[in-house]
Amino acid sequence: MYSLLSYLPTKKNKWMMEINQEVETILRDMIHQREKAILKGENTRNDLLGILLETNIRESQEAGIKNAMKTEDIIDECKLFYIAGHETTTASLTWALILLSMHPEWQDRAREEVKELFGESKPGYDGLSKLKIVTMILHEVMRLYPPINFLERRAAAEVKVGKVTYPPGAHFMLPFIFLHRDPESWGPDANEFKPERFAEGISKASVQGAFLPFGGGPRVCIGQNFSMLEAKLCLIRILQHFRFELSPAYAHAPYNLVTMQPQYGAQIIIRRC
């Protein structure tokens, strides 16, 4: 039903289609430029698109076919990586700043850890793996405000879940928000911000399958380690230089707009420290 509605020629749909076409034109040009550079022997392997295109060209040549992956497939990959990779990490960092503003004691503990490990310098790889408090905080943020709210799956064949048998094609939705706040899995304080529950890692914080911000199984988020690293780096740099608190203009209203967003924005007062 939803996909049918998106094809109707409404003002909003037309606007979205125009934006989509513009994005695809930019990406198509970029891909063709890169492909030309690769064929000329120039080094383009310094990012994901470069690696993808070089692998595609090499594998197509080895298999003796024109394009193992068509330009349209590569455009789709670029859009997927941009949307899946950007919006999600942005949302988790936004909620991290909001929650650390609401809980200044955790903000102080995170800053202390960061200063102890890195002082004022740029974080190095060794120190990043030693971060404990910041990792606990990020997990707790994603438990309470998972950037992606639910997973969808369609049954490829008849499947039995518990006592119910579902036919092939049955559509399943798994809302993380309920799993992540279920008192049976997390205890009576499930709705409270308590990063200490992750002190001994994810597996000891609750029961198996109760914490799924990156999904699970064969389609688990491919960018989960990268995004944790990215979020830690950003948070470290912010904590090293700034203190932050919520502005009186902030109204707490989480809502779901592809990713979980603060509906009226995240008004935060930031001061140098």
Ligand code: HEM
């Ligand atoms: C806080 C950050 C992120 C969260 C919460 C998140 C969450 C998710 C979730 C829930 C899924 C669906 C998994 C499933 O179906 O089981 C997913 C898939 C995916 N994510 Fe992420 N993600 C994040 C960051 C990233 C980043 C940084 C990238 C890329 C650099 C990325 C790339 C992808 C891709 C390509 C898929 C599709 C994988 C597939 O279907 O095989 N994500 N992500």
